[in-house]
Amino acid sequence: MKRFYLIGFALLLGFDTLNLICFKLAGTHALPVEMNVAWLARVFSYPWIYGAVVGYLGAFVTWMSLLKHAPIGPAFAASHLEVVSVMLLSWWMFAEPVTPTQILGAVAIVAGIVCLAFAESGEDAHTDAVPARA
Incomplete structure (x- = not known):
């Protein structure tokens, strides 16, 4: 089951990151923003918008597949890991600045996910040791 979680959350992270990075690229290539058919045609002429839809x-x-099996607390927390991946990729790909506050927030997100994962695995070990009542 751990392999399922690792693969599932890695896929979720990849798709979420793809979605957000592709939206950024689509928006950048579609500038200037205009509310007309020509602008919409320009948006859909770049492959980035399709990458965003796939993501x-x-x-x-x-996410729907993971929710069938994963505990909701750690799953919900881990589903927000894309905030960290997108921050790092935006710094690398778009030369966007990363502030100390953002780094602290990223560390807090990762630490929260780790704490929830350990808490969940500790509860599983405890419930496995206690026999169920009839």
Whole structure:
């Protein structure tokens, strides 16, 4: 089951990150923003918008599959790990600045996920040791 979680959350992270990075690229290539048909045609002429749609749909299907099996607390927390991956990729790909506050927030997100994962695994070990009442 741990392999399922690792693969599932890695897929979720990948799809969410793809979605957000592709939206950024699509938006950048579609500038200036205009509310007309020509602008919409320009948006859909770049492959980035289709990457964003694939990322969104992939994340949705992956998330729904994970929710069938994963405990909701750690799953919900881990589903927000894309905040960290997108921050790092935005720094690398788009030369966007990363502030100490953002780094602290990323560390807090990762620490929270780790704490919830350990708490959940500790509860599983405790419930496995206690026999169920009839």
